[in-house]
Amino acid sequence: MRPNLLNSFFPFLRWFPLSGDQLRGDLIAGITVALVLVPQSMAYAQLAGLPVVYGLYASFMPVIVASLWGSLPQLHTGPVAMLSLMSAAAVLPLAAIGSEDFIVLSVMLALMVGVLRLVLGLLRMGILVNFLSSPVIVGFTNAAALIIGLSQLSKILNVPFPRTDNFVLDLWTVVEQLPQTHLPTLLFAIATFAIILGARRVIPKIPGVLLAVVLTTLVSWGIAFERNQLVPIDALQDQEARELATGYASTARAIDSLGVTTARMNQELRTLINADDPERFNELALLEADLRVLNREMNQRKLANNERQVALHNLRFEHVLSEDGQDLFYRHGKVPDAVDADGHTWRINTVDGDQIKMMGGGAVVGAIPAGLPSFQMPEMRMDFFWTLLPSALVMALIGFMEATSISKAIAAQTRERVDTSKELVGQGLANIVGSFFSSYTVSGSFSRSAVAAKNGAKTGLFAIISAIAVMLVLLFLTPLLYHLPQAVLAVIVMMAVFGLINLRSLVRAWKIERQEAVVGMITFLATLAMAPQLANGILLGAGLAIILFLVRTMKPRTDILGRLPDGSLGGISINKVEPIGKRFMAVRFDGSLNFVNASRFEDVLLEARSQNPQARAVLIDGSGINDVDVTGEERLRDVIETFRDNGVELYFCSLKAQVYETLHRGRLFDLLDESHFIRTRQRALAFMEETFDDDDSTHPPAPAVGPSTPVLG
Known part of the structure; x- marks a missing residue:
């Protein structure tokens, strides 16, 4: 097998041979990431409605597989906040949270997401993410971050958080219980905030999350916080x-x-x-x-x-x-x-x-089963398959979008090349293999990947080292985590997701294109209103973005051209100037001429003709036309014949080569000879003024049907 082909099947072979510096960098980065991974994974498992040990399971085999078959060496895969909440939202209507059925369906959902990602990757369908416009992604991410963060409020207050189909009402129920707040639990949460923020400023080399977990666990054990x-x-x-x-x-x-x-x-x-x-x-x-x-x-x-x-x-x-x-x-x-x-x-x-x-006290993590997850076939509940499929598809795309954005951000610094389809394959395999080891849905983590890149990770070996650290925790250290307050994990989630909120992007979108910004805001509000079913919010936003694109395609920018004071050309409606000719008009059409907007093209020309009834010719500036389909060519023939019956000739200038060739193949030249196609706008305007605006010229020249010499620049 050739080396290039071997590397495409086994991309981890590119790591070797490892130099001493690479091994040292991966070892330091792997240990550092593990210190963040263990508490994060436990927190995200609770966010997914699962016992904390399933977060550790998701940080073992999926991490190893994704690092071996991924595209970017510095990308760390494992539990993430957004997909954890989406997993809980997808399974919650089908099973009681924390129940055996809930766990089975969460693992089954991971398998479904993995298969979808793998298929998309093998078919090189990473382009599907392009259907999600930037304002839609920003609106969804902001809403999801708010929902994820606020869903942890009940753990900080130590009050019940009823889960229904209406997140806003559930959150209001929590707010109404503010007088019932458990003060020691709240103090643990405040202390966690202070420790993490303080560590960032005073001792940035030590992970604040790890420091908060160690200190609060010791205090919780010392005061017998659980009772x-x-x-x-x-x-x-x-x-x-x-x-x-x-x-x-x-x-x-x-x-x-x-x-x-x-x-x-x-x-x-x-x-x-x-x-x-x-x-x-x-x-x-x-x-x-x-x-x-x-x-x-x-x-x-x-x-x-x-x-x-x-x-x-x-x-x-x-x-x-x-x-x-x-x-x-x-x-x-x-x-x-x-x-x-x-x-x-x-x-x-x-x-x-x-x-x-x-x-009689506060809530702690409690007993965590020791030992590694066993290999077992995920249980497929086919009666729930079609119910979970829409959520699985959205989670596959959202997780891939998240991993891709992370990869590109890191690759810009490391100058690595990211293959999105290979990343889909790696993420898909990670979820598939993980589901055989009791893992729920995983994806690329921005925070852990950033930590890895910052601490000198050179290859995917760093992720395997972090997974080995999780293995050691599962085997030997779970009793030490018994007294960890759940409020600490809630704060870890909050601080991780609130950093994803980005209002500047929506403000910038408003300045650039208000319609797209409105779609982003609708996505934000819809995601909040439809929570916990987050998939519905982004599907609505994507649908609105596609509709907006189709509306723009159906109504491309068109205008009659006039002469500006500086001598350049511009639209008369925007610049408030007179049309360029007396007995001819120049019209610009900025859009591909296809079945979507062919009627619009005809309407624009008829409207222009009605505004200048004395015009004997119309010059179409085709510099903005990128292609013409069958419907567009047929409509163009109809327009030419209609205008000719009324004594008006159509001319074209600045057509792109591919458009010119398409019209030629479509036998449009049976109606117009090549003299009606002029290469440059300047020569076209000179020809139109000389032919139609000359005082001695009251009639246009008879159209030539046979071959003739084109007027070309």
Whole structure:
């Protein structure tokens, strides 16, 4: 196999032979990135609605595969904030967050995203990203950053964050719970902000994220920040609390049952649709109606339980130990005089069946399963495949767009060449292989890639070193992360995503092209309004951008030309000048002449003729016409014949070679001889003035149908 072909299949062979300086740079960069990767991956896993260990799983095999088959050596692949939130939003309507089904569907979604990216890469379809205009991307990114950041607010306040189909209402529920803020949790969050910002200024060589994780974990362990008790519902010595908890548990069981029923009915529905049997049409319609009723009932029950969850969390309890050693919880201020409470304020954290988790402190990461992820085939739930497919496609494109922008930014500094299609292949393989090791969707990370480039990464070996560090954490260090406050992880996410907010780009777009800026603003507002379904926001923005492009294509800039005071030519409508000729007109058409705007071309010429009825000829400045299709050529023939019937001749100047050849092949020269095609605008104007504006010339020359000498510059 030839070396070039071998390198195309195994791009990591380009790393070798490694020099001492390269190995040293990769080692330092890999260790530095690992210090940022471990806490980031845990935070992003929670953002995806998964246990924190799945963030570490996503930072192991996918990192290695992407580095081996990627295009840019300094690009670091792994969990990222935007795709983590999009993953949660895609799976949340189909399974309860944190449940086994939720995990299975998240891994399945990673496999789907990987396959889509791999196929796009093999077909060299990286160009698809061009359908997303810059204002659309900026609008979506700004909205997504806000949504991701604000979704962490509940962890900083330590209050429930009910997840429904309306992010704004969910966020308002969190804001309404501000009086219930857990002060120690808030102090941990503030301290994390201060440590990360302070480290950037005072000791920039030490990752502030790592420093914050180490210090807050030690403090959390030292003060026993976590204080939990798992007790039966009967341990609540309050009638209102018991009724709320019992109602929550009962409704949760009903929701699970409805979920199983709707999943079965969805499968039956798809079977009927695929069968395409007209005799079973009534059965299909009844099944769809029943499914709508059940979905509506399930959503109502979820909303009811969200309200119960908030109401339960707002209750405050005191813990006492009965004479027979049982844990009892009385409402605050209602403890019997003869009983001594432990002095702590307790809240109801979760209700699981007949058990209640009481929280007397703050939320921490908790126990993380030790050991590496095992190799296992991702479970394919085909009844959810078509539901997840639109989100998978959008995530494949958004993740690729994010990785490409990162790669190009770093490549501009390192002078590396980025092959977007190869990067798609590398990202696709990373997600596919990762899904076999319990990884959720991954992509290129801007922050970790920037850290790698800054610390001297030369090859993709640095990413493999960071993955080995994660492996060591999984094998030996997970117990040390038990007491890490969840508020710290929330702050890490917030600070990472708020740096993505970029208002200057929208302001600049407003100055350049207001219509595009409006599309960007609509994308921003739509993404916020449709959250957590972020895919819908960017699909709307992309659709509006394409519509705007088509409208512009349908109505290209056209104008009658006039002479400006300095002698140059310009449009009469913009510059408020008189048309250039008395008995002829010069018209400029800035756009390709095709089926989209052929009617516009005819309308412009007819309108120009109506404004100057004494004109005997029309000169079309074709310098802005890049190509002509069949419809455009046919419409052009119709215009020539219509104008000729009214005694008006059409002439062309400054046509591009490809346009001239197209018209020649289309036999337009059966209507016009070559004297009607003039190479330069100056010669064309001189010819038109001499032929039509000469005082002795009252009629245009008879059109020549046969061969003649063209008037060329």
